[in-house]
């Protein structure tokens with residue numbers, strides 16, 4: 001076993017497009033896979049497993065598309081221990097294959113229905129065939145963590161001798177403990193370059209990946225966001241940050257990780273848990289007063305590493321646990337000055353909202369501050385009317401707004417009624433005040449088709465940005481109200497009139 005701090009660099013194989021896509025319900029289009037592959041390449045992923053050519057013509061079209069992108073990353077296809085799978089991968093123009101052969105007794109005998117000896121012979125033949133056809137070859141012993149280790153060594157040793165570029169220890173069902181990972185990978189690393197493929201069924205995927213590296217593995221398989229079969233594969237961003245922060249070991253480009261995580265969450269439809277390491281919404285957000293106060297005194301007080309390292313920004317949130325320092329800092333951001341007494345009153349009102357289980361947005365805070373300081377102001381932008389229509393034809397919406405007393409009506413189409421209504425509101429507002437919608441998300445507060453939903457949006461205008469939420473049983477109304485409220489806040493201190501000269 002080697003010290004991780006002596007390792008220097010580790011390669012990554014990203015299997016988001018193969019094992020990640022095997023997560024139930026996920027199906028990526030050729031465009032999705034091409035976009036994700038380009039981003040993985042930009043993040044300096046060494047190998048991209050683009051899919052399984054054996055799956056069907058649609059998948060082959062997708063893999064061919066990725067293989068044709070001329071990426072720096074090596075592009076591979078998953079193949080079973082069947083020559084036809086290799087031929088199909090060759091048809092896709094990939095650089096290499098991940099040849100998966102059974103390794104445990106149950107996979108050899110029950111699943112594939114062969115014998116251990118025949119399995120070794122078949123593997124050798126297929127490796128030679130693939131190498132003869134110019135492919136980079138990695139041989140994966142499927143269910144390797146439950147295999148007899150002597151047999152796994154015999155099988156993968158034979159693959160190495162037949163010309164495989166590398167072999168892979170696969171904890172296919174996420175069964176291994178760290179000591180089992182250490183034992184297996186240590187033995188296999190005597191045979192040649194070894195990869196490690198871990199799953200998170202026991203919550204040990206990152207630990208087992210790190211132990212594998214200490215045991216001699218120099219390439220880690222995983223997916224972004226840890227998506228994959230069952231409990232998922234190891235999350236590459238977690239391995240990358242643990243290597244970087246804990247041991248100074250280089251792998252992928254961490255600054256690309258957050259954009260990549262969001263791209264994959266959007267395209268797969270698997271949302272990021274707020275508390276997910278590295279890429280979760282809360283990973284760099286501080287709400288409790290003691291943490292916020294400490295963070296304002298020193299950024300690193302409650303963070304292991306700065307958010308910029310992974311392409312993110314720190315956020316201070318307000319809620320039930322807020323303290324004076326956090327509330328004062330939030331008011332400062334909006335250039336609101338208050339006395340000590342007013343601050344105390346604002347803090348207790350923020351806590352009251354938090355006690356009701358609500359997130360306290362910028363708009364809530366500023367409304368409270370207006371009330372407490374007695375600086376209540378007239379609204380500049382108001383929603384007067386909204387109509388949205390959707391059916392079998394193109395969704396259409398019209399909005400009627402009052403902007404500095406002037407009535408504006410606009411209509412627009414969109415991919416759905418919410419999109420159409422937001423587009424109409426955006427057009428109505430863009431005449432005089434150009435703002436950008438930075439973030440939009442919806443939470444259902446109650447169950448059922450009449451559920452109350454809360455739409456939270458973030459909008460920016462120049463250097464100012466504001467987070468606003470609106471709740472309604474009609475999602476379109478909640479969305480447009482949030483957008484209009486955000487705009488009203490953003491222009492609150494603007495001295496210019498918003499009414500166009502025409």
Ligand SMILES: CC(=O)SCCNC(=O)CCNC(=O)[C@H](O)C(C)(C)COP(=O)(O)OP(=O)(O)OC[C@H]1O[C@@H](n2cnc3c(N)ncnc32)[C@H](O)[C@@H]1OP(=O)(O)O
Pocket residue numbers: 019022052054055056080081082100101102111112113142172229
């Ligand atoms: C650990 C992993 O992630 S494994 C990867 C999982 N990925 C996939 O399954 C890719 C998508 N799969 C598919 O589209 C289909 O399953 C196909 C096209 C591959 C095969 O479809 P079918 O021919 O209908 O077979 P089916 O799915 O019912 O069964 C799988 C077959 O693969 C065989 N097989 C499974 N693993 C291996 C292997 N490592 N080497 C050789 N053969 C294998 C099984 O023995 C079974 O063959 P059998 O029908 O002769 O018993």
